[in-house]
Amino acid sequence: MLLYIAVLANGTLIVTGCGYVYIAPYLIMITLRKQTLLVLDDDDVFHRIVALANKPKFFKHICHFTEVDALITYLKDNRNNQFKLPDMMFVDLAIPHKDGWNFLDAYEEIRSSLSKPIKVYVVTVSVRKVDHERVSGYSFIEQFITKPISMDRFRELARYGLAA
DSSP: OOOEEEEOTTSOEEEEETTEEEETTEEEEOOOOOEEEEEEOSOHHHHHHHHHHTOSOSEEEEEEEOOHHHHHHHHHHTTTOTTTSOSEEEEOSOOSSSOHHHHHHHHHHHGGGSSSOOEEEEEESOOOHHHHHHHTTOTTEEEEEESSOOHHHHHHHHHHHHHO
16 A cells, blocks of 8 residues: 655645545545456457446546557556556457467566556456466466356456455
């Protein structure tokens, strides 16, 4: 948890963090900073489903990527800007050309250079045991989720990500 503390010239104490601003002697609740979701998937329908499931807005912003190279470039270009990096990623394994596996390998190499941690979920149609086993070799993956993903499951993931 990150708190910011300031004392004004008139002696007023200001503490911010945890979704609250405390201005002595008053307590004012402000909105929690909602998180950003990034989706890597070549399926336009899945992108639309994620956008629809985001109502009410669990995520402040959803970034959509369909190509691995574009996403890796984006992450590298913004590695020092935590406000442009997502808080959570959904990664599909079955993408033409460079697939989700290529992304996971590239991400494993760059993730330590990113200015903040990103929760990574594999969200794919694969039910193959070998894919589950291979995913378990990546320590940064939060979960392997088989599509289709229900609205309730999406909201559960959003709440989990927002609460952590």
